[in-house]
Structures are given as structure tokens and as C-alpha cells.
Amino acid sequence: MTGARAGSVKLDALLSEPDLGEVGRLARYLEDLGYDGLMVPEIKRDPFLPLALAAGPTERMALGTSVAVALPRNPIHLAQIGHDLQTVSGGRCILGLGSQVRAHIEQRFSAEWSRPAARIEELVRALRAIWRCWNDGVPLDFEGQFYRHVRMGEQFDPGPTGHGPPRVYLGAVGEKMTEVAGRVADGLFVHGIATERYLRQVTMPAVERGLAAAGRRRAEIEVCLVLFAITGDTDEEVADAREAVRRQIAFYGSTPAYRPVLEAHGWDPLQAELNRLSKLGRWDDMAALVPDEMVAALSLDTSVEDAGAVITRRFGDLADRVALYGPYRHRPGHWAGLIERLSPRVAVA
């Protein structure tokens, strides 16, 4: 069953690189805790396999990628994966896609990088054309600038999902990609590096421009935030969590693609220095440069008891979904107390 959640923020569990032999049970446990979704990023491992294994043991949670690396993948293959996950989950799939950054696309994936925002926009349109072919029997005839799909042999057509196409969400930080999400996506995953100030000054206006250009309404897109959460059972654990978050912020802060966020706060000189040190592998030195005010702006540094109120106050008018990110060892049920407070639900059957 789905709880009625008007006015509340949905809470997703972020699951990085779960053990594929355990992920079914883990997903069930997270669903029983009350999480609204299970989101798997793509870092070291394939993000789709865990979702296929999580579908059977769960009934209610959205199952998504946040995000899968889109550009090296062929739209037919992405469409196939999304279609299969949508079918097996009974309509709960969120296909979250992101561009990654140039060095990774070219040097890690051996794929082409040019005009990523335009390419991803066309990729989303290509996916929808392929899904219309499979779900509604519309002949496939997609000819774009980057992608061409003009034939779908009967032997390759899986037929309808029975639940419509999966939702497509885009990961974005920069204005261009955020506008693309506003134009064509069902949701937007904003990277954890985005601060409340950046969200209000840059992200939301870009979403609105995209929505307006496509004649869509705000309700047609879900805005999903990732928040660094600094929590622990003891003062020592909280202090360790804060330092782990500081290191992670230093890592993201060194990435040129995220410079606009730092600029919004006047932290851009730090970006150049972090980038320089990252090339030397000096991760400890980098963390030491991240000031407390930056950690505070980027994280939820409060007790689990108060976190729900803090999220609602800071982001309640912006976000439709929130996922907490703790780059340190913690139990899967670590934030269970928060779920109750953030989005109280009637008893789950």
C-alpha cells in the first residue's frame, strides 16, 4: 500500500554497491522501515542488477538509479533495462540518468563527450519513442542529431509493461542540464553538493524555465535532494561522521563541474585549490581546507530526532524526495527514527 503523503517529503534510502546476494532482504527491510524508495547510484558497480533483485521482495517502494551513467549506453539498452524493471516491479521503476563528467566519459568509458545536455535531452526523447513502440505499438521512427532508432523487429519487441513506461529522472547540477530536466524529465536528482542557497538561486529557476518552455507544471516533476547527514549514537560517532562528510565535500568540491555551487557562496578560490590537491592525491590536506560553514551549509548536522523538522524547514517547499547520504559506516536502519517524523504514515500493512 502507499501512504497518503500530501504535504510531506518522501524519504529514499540510498544504497551504494549492495551485496547482490543480500539486496533482496535488505530492500524488504528498508521498505518495512517505511522508506518510500530505494535509490542505487552507479559508482563502482552496475546499478540495475540490485533493482532487479529488490523488485520481488518489495511491494511499495520506488526502485531507482540515482544515477546511472547515461552517455556510454545505447538508448535501446537503457530502454530495455527500464522496461524490464518497470514490468517486474509493477510500475515502480525510476530510471535516473546522469551525464558524469568529461574525463570519465572519454577516458574511463571510451565514449564520446560533446554537448552533454543536448545529448541527454535527445536520449530521453529516444527512450520515450522506444517505449511508445513497445507499450503502444507506435512504429519506431526516431531520427535525432545523436541517436537513430528506426527499426524494431518483432523478435525484439517485449510488448507492454502493463504499467506504462518507467519514470525518467535526470541528475543535474549545472543550469543547462537542470533546464533539460525541467523540459523533459519526470524528476530531477540534485547532487549533494548543492546548497539551499544554490537550490533557491539557480536550480529552481532553471527547473521553472524548463517547465515553462515545455508548457509543463511544477507538479509534473519531482525534485529529489541528497543531504549529507551527520548523525551518530555517541558524540564520538557524530564527530567522526562530520569528518567523513568533510572529506566527501572536499572530494566533490574539487570537481570543476560543481564550481557553480561554490561560486554562489564565494568559495570558488577553494575549488581551484581542492582541484590542484586532488591531482596530487592529498586527500587529508583537502579535507582540512573545508571550513565548518561549508560543512554546515551542505549537511544535516542535527540529531535524528530533530532532522525531520530541519529538513521540512529548509527544504519542505523545494523537495519532493530526500535521500540522506552518510559516507561513513552506519546501520541500514540508522535513520529509521527520522522516517516517522519526516513523513508519518498510517500503519503499513
Added chain:
Amino acid sequence: MKIDALVRSADLSRIGELARQAEGQGFDSLFVTENRHDPFLALALAAEQTGGIAVGTCVASALPRSPMHLAQVAHDLQTFFGGRLTLGLGIGDRVDLEDRFGVASHEAAARMRELVLAVRAIWQAWNDGAPLRFEGRYYRHTLMPPAFDPGPTGWGPPRIVLLVEEAGLAEIAGEVADGVVVAGSPEGAFLRDVVVPAVARGLHRSDRDRSEIELSVALDGPPGSADELHEYVDGHYGGLADRMVVPLC
């Protein structure tokens, strides 16, 4: 002679049951093909719902995929399901590549050869900590920061087999793959006169011997009884093939 079962349409809602059936019937492996469904999602479910039967693709479409993504998904299945994976790759037909996937189809065999080498280089980086410096004509993989390295599978790399339809690709398989699959119930003479000599040339080029590659024949028709199958196989492929792939249903 090993006998493998092939599921042609790997519908995720049925694959677990089919895999258990194949394991129960004593097949050596469960293969899924790629036509209507993603074959790797199906293998995850097949492996999770069986005890230890080997699983694999027979085959996945190779050229529209990045070697990095192929390496990644196969590495994960190998890691979490006890080293049971065979990565079967095929080229597919030219028109399908161009019009369904919208990718180039020229120099397909040469690209397939390099793709296999690229996938192996990536696995070496993850399994053995070798630096990733693959620079070929078609593929370049030179970046692998520690944060993106999943580490070793604990079971070595998956086996790679290639679906071959002609001598050129059979020779490439002989050079770089762990196995060759010839589909479509081929004539014994085609195997003896074309495939086996081509594989031998490829083996020679990479300084390997015949024991280092397995030759499989995939039958189109249903197997009949086990005795009939063995009789048929001996009659047509005796002494030539190491494995048979038969449709499960």
C-alpha cells in the same frame, strides 16, 4: 560432452523458475539470449534463485555497449554469484546494428576482437591491480580512479565466449576468447572444415592450444531424450564440439 540449456526470452517474471528447472534437470549451464529483454538482469535473478548452476549470456549484443559497462556488469555477477558467469558476446546483424541501435557496423569483427581485449584489460585492473592503460584503435580506457575500482571478484574473471558465424570471427575467438559458440544446428562439415581450422589459426596466433578453448554447438530444435541427443551429437559433431546448447523450452 557438457549440455547447456538456453532460454530464448528471458522474461524476468519467469527466469527464476526456468533456471531452477534447468538446474533440476542437471544441465551444466543456464544461458539466456538477448532479444526482448536485458540478459544481465535475467542472470542476476537466475543465479540468485539457483544453487550453483553456471549462468551466462548466449549471447549479449556487444558492439552497442561500452567495454567498461560490459566489464562492470559481468564482474558484478561473477563476484556475487560465486564465479558462475560466462559472458557470451555476439555482433548481431548489420542492419539491426544500424537501424535498431543506430551504431556503426563496419569493421565489426576487428572491433569485437579489440572489445574483448579491452574488457580483459579492465578486469585485470580490478582483479590484479594492474594499471589500466588500454589504447586500441577503437577503444581507449586509461582512467580508473580507486573510487571506481570494485576490486577483485574473488573468483577470477568470467569466461568470454563469442558467437561465430564465419571463419573470420572464429579465428578471432581462437585468438582471444575462452569459447566459441556456433548457432543454428550447423552442419558437421561446417564445423570441421571452417570453424575448427579457423579457431586453430587463432589459437596459434596467441600461442595457446586447443584445450584452452571450448567449442559449443547450439541446436535450434528441442533436444528429445538425453540418449537421442547424445546419439545425434555423436553422429554430427563427434570429436569436434565440447559442449552443446539446447533450448530449454
